[in-house]
Amino acid sequence: MSRREHLKVLDALDAAKTQAYHFMAIIITGMGFFTDSYDLFSITIVTNLLGQIYYTKSGSTLPIGVAYSVYGVALCGTFAGQLFFGCLGDKLGRKKAYGVTLILMVVCSLASGLSFGKKPKGVIATLCFFRFWLGFGIGGDYPLSATIMSEYANKRTRGAFIAVVFSMQGFGILAAGIVSLVVSSIFNDNADAVAPDLPPQCDYIWRIILMFGAIPAAMTYYWRMQMPETARYTALVAKNARQASLDMSRVLQEEFESEQEAVERVTQQQYGLFSMKFVRRHGRHLFGCSICWLLLDIGYYSQVLFQKIIFRKFHWPGVSETMRGSHEVYKVAKAQTFLAFCGLIQGYWFAVAFIDDLGRFVIQLMGFFLMSSFMFALAIPYDHWSKSNMHSFLAMYSLTFFFANFGPNTTTFIIPAEIFPARLRSTCYGIAAASGKIGAMIGTFGFLYLTEGHSGSSSSDKGLRNALLILSGINAFGVVFTFLVPDAKGKSLEESEGDEEGEDNRGVTN
Numbered sequence: 001m002s003r004r005e006h007l008k009v010l011d012a013l014d015a016a017k018t019q020a021y022h023f024m025a026i027i028i029t030g031m032g033f034f035t036d037s038y039d040l041f042s043i044t045i046v047t048n049l050l051g052q053i054y055y056t057k058s059g060s061t062l063p064i065g066v067a068y069s070v071y072g073v074a075l076c077g078t079f080a081g082q083l084f085f086g087c088l089g090d091k092l093g094r095k096k097a098y099g100v101t102l103i104l105m106v107v108c109s110l111a112s113g114l115s116f117g118k119k120p121k122g123v124i125a126t127l128c129f130f131r132f133w134l135g136f137g138i139g140g141d142y143p144l145s146a147t148i149m150s151e152y153a154n155k156r157t158r159g160a161f162i163a164v165v166f167s168m169q170g171f172g173i174l175a176a177g178i179v180s181l182v183v184s185s186i187f188n189d190n191a192d193a194v195a196p197d198l199p200p201q202c203d204y205i206w207r208i209i210l211m212f213g214a215i216p217a218a219m220t221y222y223w224r225m226q227m228p229e230t231a232r233y234t235a236l237v238a239k240n241a242r243q244a245s246l247d248m249s250r251v252l253q254e255e256f257e258s259e260q261e262a263v264e265r266v267t268q269q270q271y272g273l274f275s276m277k278f279v280r281r282h283g284r285h286l287f288g289c290s291i292c293w294l295l296l297d298i299g300y301y302s303q304v305l306f307q308k309i310i311f312r313k314f315h316w317p318g319v320s321e322t323m324r325g326s327h328e329v330y331k332v333a334k335a336q337t338f339l340a341f342c343g344l345i346q347g348y349w350f351a352v353a354f355i356d357d358l359g360r361f362v363i364q365l366m367g368f369f370l371m372s373s374f375m376f377a378l379a380i381p382y383d384h385w386s387k388s389n390m391h392s393f394l395a396m397y398s399l400t401f402f403f404a405n406f407g408p409n410t411t412t413f414i415i416p417a418e419i420f421p422a423r424l425r426s427t428c429y430g431i432a433a434a435s436g437k438i439g440a441m442i443g444t445f446g447f448l449y450l451t452e453g454h455s456g457s458s459s460s461d462k463g464l465r466n467a468l469l470i471l472s473g474i475n476a477f478g479v480v481f482t483f484l485v486p487d488a489k490g491k492s493l494e495e496s497e498g499d500e501e502g503e504d505n506r507g508v509t510n
Contacts (some may be wrong), residue, residue: 007232007266009248009256014155014492019444021251025152026161028224029145035105035217036138037172038179040074042213043131045180045333046206047071048178052328053203054120066124073128079437080412081139086353086430089144090423092239094151095229098144100226104137105217113211126262139437142413143429149231150417152251152277155492159414166413167348170340170405176209177337177499183208184330223473224468232493235263236422260402273424282497285419286428292364293412293436295478299471319509339494341396347405360411366405370477374400379468390436408478412436418488421497476485 016022048072051062062070081101088097108130115127121509128369145165166247189202235244241263245256271277355363412432420428488496 002231007235007259008222008265008360009235009244009259009261009344012248012252012254012256012493013231016154016252018154018157022153022161024417026164028150028164028220028227029352030226031216031220032102032105032141032145033165034168034172034175035119035213036111036141037132037169038103038176039109039138039172039210039213040078040218041173042209043070043074043178044338045176045329046209048332049202049329050095050124053206054123060242061116066352068445069128070124070131072441074131074138075437075440077132077135077141078142079135079434081136081442082142082430082434082437083139084136084430085140086426086428086433087141088140089147089426089430093229093233093238094426095225095227096147096388097140097454098148098227099221099225100210101137101140101144102217104133104220105141106214108134108137109217110211110216113209114208115207121382121501139430143426146228146417147429148230148411148424150414150493151232151422155490157356158418159203159360159489162414162417163352163355163410166410167345167352167405170344170348173344174340175215177333177340180209180329180333181337183212184326184333187329188326192405202326205326224450227380232422235259236267238265239267253297253399258332270421270423273427278424280382282428283308285486286339286431288481289412289416289419289428289432290435291434291481292408292478294439294442295474295481296368296404296408296412297436297439298443298446299375300409300443302446302467303404303439326470333347339398339401344401344405347402347407348400348405348410351410354406355414356409356489359487360415361485363406364411364415364485365410365479367403367409368475368478368482370403372479373405374403375472379465382468384463392416408482415485415488418491418493419486419496422493 016227047062047067050070055066083099085101110121111130112127112134115123117123117126146162149165150158183205187205228251229238229243231244231248234240234247241260242258245258248254250258299459337490378393378396380398416429416432417425486496
């Protein structure tokens with residue numbers, strides 16, 4: 001007999017109608033991800049200001065090595081956190097590890113804004129230290145949020161529920177832009193935009209923007225701690241049928257009997273991450289998820305980084321290389337907010353609307369293909385766009401973000417939470433997500449050098465064009481590797497993980 005014929009509590013979760021606890025789970029896990037994206041992307045708005053305040057002798061910009069550190073240190077922390085908390089989520093439980101990540105995010109967001117030092121190097125070093133640990137907490141939130149949501153959801157709308165959680169990334173980016181607009185307006189230095197000296201209040205701007213990230217995370221801490229452990233972890237990993245029944249009776253408001261004997265039977269033949277059985281059943285899938293996420297993040301994070309270059313290049317909206325202080329923060333934040341409204345948010349919600357109808361495979365394949373096509377179309381006639389068709393260039397550039405989010409940026413977040421065994425789900429998710437952060441680091445360090453490591457307008461144009469060409473090729477590889485990834489549309493987690501007796505890794509009976 002298959003696993004699901006024995007564990008009625010899992011059948012009830014799979015068949016449950018959308019109700020209050022689903023929305024509570026979405027809010028709790030989604031707010032964590034809102035904080036994640038706010039903290040990771042708000043730094044791009046204030047980095048030029050950091051250079052203007054602390055590196056006036058270096059041309060008022062961050063030296064390339066310092067820029068690498070400021071951008072990349074949080075990604076390094078995120079990489080480590082995804083691996084560590086992914087493993088911890090399977091060893092100790094999703095809930096126990098979840099509270100630690102939130103505390104790290106709150107404390108380190110506040111500490112980032114309080115970075116101190118007698119010299120500029122001291123301030124930047126302190127900032128990098130706290131942002132590493134901020135990234136460590138953010139990294140833990142990835143596997144835990146996605147796994148918790150997948151294990152609470154019903155199978156009919158599971159993709160949409162996880163996609164809603166992930167869509168909070170877009171709102172976090174939007175919030176970073178809005179908060180930056182408000183703060184830079186409040187601390188407007190009332191000085192000429194090209195003034196050589198910045199007033200002291202400019203130092204408050206970046207600090208407040210970074211510290212604001214602690215607020216949404218702190219607001220959900222109580223509810224996060226009140227959330228019961230998922231039944232799939234309690235029953236299939238901890239093997240405590242009684243506790244799983246009690247927890248789900250409270251969540252679903254329905255009585256369940258303890259099924260300890262059934263739990264013992266269905267958990268008898270388990271295998272580890274490094275076993276040949278795992279390699280046969282899931283090795284190809286783990287590799288596919290990891291490489292697709294890596295390729296996606298090379299493009300996605302590099303795009304976020306050099307969007308400021310595009311804003312300055314096309315003076316949109318009003319951004320120029322001569323702007324300084326609160327004026328530049330305001331203009332860059334305005335541009336990022338506009339881009340979030342026009343390209344980011346819609347893409348996320350298209351994914352929410354269609355993920356359970358079209359399926360993960362179709363959306364990911366389509367997204368990679370169209371991103372590659374738009375990047376190629378921007379790069380080849382680059383001179384045509386840059387000289388006389390600014391608005392068309394920006395429109396197509398926005399579409400790359402739209403199809404990233406209505407595409408692999410969302411699906412790479414969803415798929416690893418659905419296709420691996422419960423006892424390895426968080427660990428495998430952490431591995432796939434950490435692979436993505438390797439891609440993010442490649443995108444950050446490689447494309448920061450490619451687009452900003454050259455001086456002069458013509459070399460900058462050449463660097464941007466080369467970046468677009470390379471990204472087009474990377475996204476094309478994403479199309480190829482998508483064929484290694486299964487689609488869990490409409491299946492229970494037990495069916496899609498392929499661990500039921502007599503079934504393969506697609507849930508098909510042998």
